Amino acid sequence: APLLADKLIEPGNIVIDVKTGISGAGRGGDSKFGYAESNENLVPYGLLRHTHMPEIARTIEQLSGGSAAGLVFTPHLVPMTRGILATIYCRGRASTGQCLDAARRFYAGRAFVRVTDKPPQTKWATGSNLAFVSYAADPERNLVIAMGVVDNLGKGAAGQAVQNANLICGLPETAGLDGLPVWP
Template sequence: MSLRVGIVGISGFGGGEAMRLIANHPSFELIYAAGEGSAGSRLVERFPGVPAKLAELVIEKWDPETLPNLDVLFASLPTGTSAEALARVSQDVKIVDIGGDHRYVAGWAYGLADVWPSQIKGQSRIANPGCFPAATLTALAPLLADKLIEPGQIVVDAKTGISGAGRGGADSRFGYAESNENLVPYGLLKHVHMPEIATTIERLNGGSAAGLVFTPHLVPMTRGVLVTIYCRGQATTRQCLNAARRFYAERAFVRVTDAPPQTKWAAGSNLAFVSYASDPERSLVIAMGVVDNLGKGAAGQAVQNANLICGLPETAGLDGAPVWP
């Protein structure tokens, strides 16, 4: 079975990663690519290493009114730019929105694929989680589901590689000179990912996430997200690890490890790594999560969600090993 697939925002980091995964997918055929500044270019001009079968595909200017006959559309557009246009796409076309416009919006399923796969299957509109929520919520879900931690006493310290900021233009604040040998906190108290993290915490546990604290930091590496999450609870380290292993027993992409995870473990993959440490005497539980921000944090989970809504094996096109070193 071959499904006709399109990507909007293909010249960005998320769209480019989606293209890389779809190019080797056993059931997806990329027939449509759209962008803004790159419109009119062939894919090979934008991505010199693209497979030969896609090299001559011309990037079109994004217009939902002129879409070809598609089965699935991946939208990788900046937050705030996709809602109006995607509303004009036919309901016959399944959409996975990698951007942030549809997370917890009516009519769109929240695509936390390793936690709620059964709620994603059969849907036609999927809102992909952000990269920070992908790492944070994957680590927290087993603890919240088993009520091993208090949902209102969670502090998230997050680190991300520079590609999480998007490709940007010539005036980008994330160039080499600005980012090299630098560590930058940002989005304090009001980061765009906080609402979806808080909503999902409450959905998983039933309690209030009103005390959530989330602080992201930009670190000088290309890929990767690592979150260190401080929680209140009496569970032992072994109880946390066992809860996660039970929770993810049937999930192909989540690895529960005794050792604290590292960002390189997930590089170039759709894997998520989680681990835990606790001190019951201080009512302290530390949860750790690692993802590739362009993999599980964006395009990898988007393809996983597309597999689910299309009735394909969940691992199709995603079972490659991480890049090492």
């Protein structure tokens, strides 16, 4: 988002590769998300028409003013219970420093976003409402890689619901959500 807002990347050629723990793929009667099927396995799902594609495309277009026509989003189920790591490949001539600076400005004052110099790891967010973001860029190759990590059971729907309820009720945004992450 910060890179789109600052026009540091091209909106029409974004590839999003997501690794998600079993709990991030949803629940239901389908046994494909059971332990026996997930253990020692890596499975892509929601290919080409994932349920989140329209909202991702809409956000890209709103932030950039351009088209998200070349958007690719592929989540992969990994054999861990919780956590999501998104690696996003973009075209742009920005440096890593420019990307980090844009993110620090964009997320300034956001209680739960941490911009890091190192690539984030899922363990960092475990049991928290935190989101960790970082970047790696090679302007000579016209390549920017954005990375983000959340605990989908913390920052996921439950954390978002509490955060929104706090705002609606006039409570501090962080009420009930600012505990320490569960790591190691």
